[in-house]
Every structure is written in structure tokens, then in C-alpha cells.
Amino acid sequence: MKKMIAxxxxxxxxxxxxxxxxxxxxxxxxxxxxxxxVTGDWDDGYAVGxxxxxGSLCERPRYAVLYGYLxxxxxxxxILDVGxxxxxxxxxxxDERVDRFVGIDPASVAVLEARKxxxxxxxxxxxxxxxxxxxxxxxxxxxEVMYYSADVDDLLRRCDAVLNNNGWxxxxxxxxxxDFVLHRKLDEHFTPLDAVVMTSRTAYAKWRLALHAKRVTxxxxxxxxxxxxxxxxxxxxxxxxVVLGL
Ligand SMILES: C[S@@+](CC[C@H](N)C(=O)[O-])C[C@H]1O[C@@H](n2cnc3c(N)ncnc32)[C@H](O)[C@@H]1O
Numbered sequence: 598m599k600k601m602i603a604x605x606x607x608x609x610x611x612x613x614x615x616x617x618x619x620x621x622x623x624x625x626x627x628x629x630x631x632x633x634x635v636t637g638d639w640d641d642g643y644a645v646g647x648x649x650x651x652g653s654l655c656e657r658p659r660y661a662v663l664y665g666y667l668x669x670x671x672x673x674x675x676i677l678d679v680g681x682x683x684x685x686x687x688x689x690x691x692d693e694r695v696d697r698f699v700g701i702d703p704a705s706v707a708v709l710e711a712r713k714x715x716x717x718x719x720x721x722x723x724x725x726x727x728x729x730x731x732x733x734x735x736x737x738x739x740x741e742v743m744y745y746s747a748d749v750d751d752l753l754r755r756c757d758a759v760l761n762n763n764g765w766x767x768x769x770x771x772x773x774x775x776d777f778v779l780h781r782k783l784d785e786h787f788t789p790l791d792a793v794v795m796t797s798r799t800a801y802a803k804w805r806l807a808l809h810a811k812r813v814t815x816x817x818x819x820x821x822x823x824x825x826x827x828x829x830x831x832x833x834x835x836x837x838x839v840v841l842g843l
Pocket of ligand 1: 639651679680681682683684685686702703704707724725726740741742745746747
């Protein structure tokens with residue numbers, strides 16, 4: 598009897614999710630960040646090891662895909678890991694791939710733990726969104742973090758602002774109701790290069806790992822060509838652009 602009730606409850610829940618998802622697709626309901634939690638909860642969770650499971654065996658293939666994409670860069674890169682937690686992404690990253698690594702996370706307990714590891718060329722700061730003061734980056738990692746943001750467009754705009762011209766965005770988004778809204782937003786703000794959908798047989802979880810590139814605007818193309826011409830002719834970057842801070 599208990600089993601039947603549990604199965605019926607699961608069926609009702611998945612029916613509700615399907616209806617909700619259809620409503621979002623039809624524009625009848627908006628996407629709501631499903632897992633928003635206050636920072637204090639994250640700190641408490643990290644303090645008692647509640648989030649250790651992100652480092653578990655079933656999560657490893659997900660990281661492997663992100664490292665695989667990163668391996669396509671032909672030299673060490675500067676990386677910004679938004680919502681870095683205790684630095685699990687940095688932990689599995691070979692030092693030789695890293696030119697500079699910056700992790701940010703609003704949970705101070707996680708940031709302090711990451712700092713203890715003293716990984717090469719790596720720094721960790723308390724913060725939820727990219728701060729232009731941290732500099733520009735070749736790669737931004739959004740690893741299971743987008744659905745905690747109350748304003749994803751704002752987050753992606755801020756990421757774009759600190760992404761170098763040939764920069765990449767690596768993302769991982771677990772399957773949840775309306776997740777396609779996040780995939781769409783990534784495609785709107787950046788150029789999609791590839792995506793992989795992965796299912797774990799043990800965690801009964803599904804993730805979408807994606808690789809996006811900075812959108813090349815006409816102005817950026819003109820600037821690149823102009824800079825290349827100036828450098829070729831005088832060996833110097835064009836002073837007008839430098840003065841204008843472009
Ligand atoms: C699911 S964990 C992922 C951690 C890490 N990226 C990883 O893969 O191990 C989400 C992380 O996002 C952080 N976080 C929560 N809300 C956030 C927000 N609004 N902006 C940025 N990070 C946030 C949490 O503190 C937590 O460390």
C-alpha cells in the first residue's frame with residue numbers, strides 16, 4: 598500500500614511538473630529560479646558538509662566534459678568560476694592549463710575552504726556576480742549556479758562584460774522544470790558552440806553541459822582588424838583605442 602501511495606505521489610508530481618513546463622513554454626507561466634536559497638543556508642550547509650556530494654563519483658563525468666571543452670584551448674587560460682563553492686572545479690584542473698584562476702562564491706565558509714588549498718595561480722573571493730575589478734577572463738565557468746540567480750540576464754551580461762573577445766562560457770545545468778529558459782538565455786547572450794546531455798544511472802540526474810563563445814559584434818571585428826593593422830604598421834596598439842579604453 599505504501600509503495601502504491603509513493604508511486605501515485607511521484608506520478609502526480611511529475612504530472613504537475615509537465616503542466617508547469619508546458620505553461621512556461623506557452624508563456625502562461627514565468628520561469629522561477631527553483632532552488633534560490635539565502636546565503637546563510639549555503640554557509641550552514643558547507644559548515645556541516647551538506648554539499649560534499651558535489652564531489653561524489655556520479656558528478657565526475659560532468660566535470661570531465663567541462664575539462665574536455667577546456668582542453669580545446671591551445672594555451673593556459675584565465676578562468677572565472679562563478680559560484681565556485683569549495684573549489685571542486687579547480688581541484689580537478691591540471692595546473693598547466695591555468696594562467697590565472699579566480700573563484701567567487703557568496704558562501705564565505707566555502708571560499709575560506711577553497712583558499713586553504715593554495716592552488717597555483719588561484720584566488721577565491723566572496724561574491725555572487727563578476728566584479729569588473731577582478732579583470733577580464735578567457736573562460737567563465739557557470740557550474741550548477743545559474744538557477745540560483747534571481748536575475749539570470751543580469752548575471753550573463755556581467756559575465757559578458759568580463760569575458761575576453763575570444764572568450765568561452767562553460768556551463769552545467771541540472772534538469773529542472775523550465776531549464777530550457779536558461780539554455781535559451783545562454784544562447785541569446787553568447788554563441789552556442791556545443792552541448793552535451795548526460796544522464797547518471799546512479800544519481801537519477803540529468804545535466805546539460807554547454808560551451809558558448811563570446812558573441813563577435815561588428816564593432817569588435819572592426820576593432821580587431823584595426824588593431825592588427827596598426828600593430829603590423831607601427832608595432833604599437835592604436836593610441837586612440839587605448840585612450841578611449843576600448
Ligand atoms: C550547486 S553549488 C555548485 C558549486 C560548484 N560550482 C561546484 O560545481 O562544485 C552552487 C554554488 O553556488 C553558490 N551560490 C548560491 N547562490 C548564488 C548566487 N546567487 N550567485 C552565485 N553563486 C551562488 C552557492 O554558495 C554554491 O557554492
